[in-house]
Amino acid sequence: MAIELGLMSGTSLDGIDAVAVEFDAPSPRVLAHAHRPFDAALQAELLALNRSGPDELHRAALAANGVARAYAATAAALLAAAGLTVQAVRTIGAHGQTVRHRPREFDGTGYTVQLLNGALLAELSGIDVVCDFRSRDVAAGGEGAPLVPAFHAEIFGAPGKDVAVLNLGGIANLTLLPAAGGVAGFDCGPANALLDHWARRHLGRAYDADGAWAAGGRVDAALLAALLAEPFFARTPPKSTGRDLFNEAWLAAMPIAGVAPQDVMATLAELTARGAADALARHAPATARLVVCGGGAFNGHLMARLAALLPRARVISSAALGVPPDQVEAIAFAWLARAHRERQAGNRVAVTGARGERVLGALYPA
Known part of the structure; x- marks a missing residue:
């Protein structure tokens, strides 16, 4: 053994x-x-x-x-x-x-x-x-980076089906496993790094459990547009990122003044979901199954937003395939x-x- x-x-x-x-x-x-x-x-x-x-x-x-x-x-x-x-x-x-x-x-x-x-x-x-x-x-x-797509292909690939894997750690990264074969992947934006920062700052907790606080907030359209205007989102893969870009200073430079803290959290959650959904729409629009892993898979609000933004795909936790996120x-x-x-x-x-x-x-x- x-x-x-x-x-x-x-x-x-x-x-x-x-x-x-x-x-x-x-x-x-x-x-x-x-x-x-x-x-x-x-x-x-x-x-x-x-x-x-x-x-x-x-x-x-x-x-x-x-x-x-x-x-x-x-x-x-x-x-x-x-x-x-x-x-x-x-x-x-x-x-x-x-x-x-x-x-x-x-x-x-x-x-x-x-x-x-x-x-x-x-x-x-x-x-x-x-x-x-x-x-x-x-x-x-x-x-x-990312280095996990080859491994994702081995355990999550489904012959004849367009599958994507979304890892929601501090940063979000996508693996694309098309039905025709092959492996692609790239980082698609921030995830828990910004969400946890905002939870620590305004809740005094390490994270927003199940996304409950974000779920009770309102997405601020102007703030979301400013966040999504970050050039990284429009870059063509290969691409990767980290706290070098998506950090507290990046967020502080955005138009958050006057936006209620809970609404900022709701908007950051929407940014995470939109970053992934927009990337899939651009690079893998035929995705039939999205397998979500990482800590963000335990965030019920994030999972619900992904499902709403990707109505043609079945959004599931990797736990449904026998691998805890x-x-x-x-x-x-x-x-x-x-x-x-x-x-x-x-x-x-x-x-x-x-x-x-x-x-x-x-x-x-x-």
């Missing part, structure tokens, strides 16, 4: 999802799942490191150590809960925490930064670690770790725009 661990912490910064996965079956079989929130101080520092600040190199290095320790503790808790030994696990596939994502910019190559001390994680866990998955694609001229990306990075060990490409040229398919990640032996 070959077991891989997948460790994922996304742009939403809500914590770490860990899965133990067996890939020997026809489809991935999750043996165990664990979630652990970030320590408040580490979470605050990771959020701060999304912006320029004093002594960044020193702070980023210590934060990378902190992420490694948090990952190692989550992995240990997962193994203990599942009754698995370290020796039973072949590899940890670890995403790290994205704090900057600027592919193709500045010098033509750009960069992407996921904070994680992979060597320390290997040392602490006693398991081989594969991490830094995005950099190889960026070096090959690609966006470095909060496990999908962690499984994907376990899958990418396996691909690295088997020297198989993890990217897709049609998704990232890289010059070719590449084996992704860097290996830190235990």
Whole structure:
């Protein structure tokens, strides 16, 4: 039995999802799942490191150590809960925490930064670690994101049917799986990064549970138009984004003065839904099924808005297909770790725009 661990912490910064996965079956079989929130101080520092600040190199290095320790503790808790030994696990596939994502910019190559001390994680866990998955694609001229479409194709594709997969993490990304075959995908806008920011600011809570507060608000048409005027939405894929663009300063520069906070939340939720729906209308209008995963799949208001905006598509949570929404990306990075060990490409040229398919990640032996 070959077991891989997948460790994922996304742009939403809500914590770490860990899965133990067996890939020997026809489809991935999750043996165990664990979630652990970030320590408040580490979470605050990771959020701060999304912006320029004093002594960044020193702070980023210590934060990378902190992420490694948090990952190692989550992995240990997962193994203990599942009754698995370290020796039973072949590899940890670890995403790290994205704090900057600027592919193709500045010098033509750009960069992407996921904070994680992979060597320390290997040392602490006693398991081989594969991490830094995005950099190889960026070096090959690609966006470095999204990296999950190839995995989505394996578990969510339906022969003869136009399927799309929408991951609603901090940022929203789409995978397009046309009936004729092939894989496409791109980031389509913000999701929980802005929604959670607004919830923390006005509710004093980490998120708007089930989208209840947003559901009680009114979408402000002028604000929504201003938000949708962001050039990113009109860009032709390949494209990816992050907190470098969709952040608190971006939102503060919008015409939110005079708009009730609850109406701003309703408008941000509509922005998330419209970003995905408009992208599907433009790039995959025949979509018959939209599979939603990530934390946003638990937001009933967002799911309802997607269904209303996409009347021709069946909008479902990935849970309906047997894969819990909060496990999908962690499984994907376990899958990418396996691909690295088997020297198989993890990217897709049609998704990232890289010059070719590449084996992704860097290996830190235990």
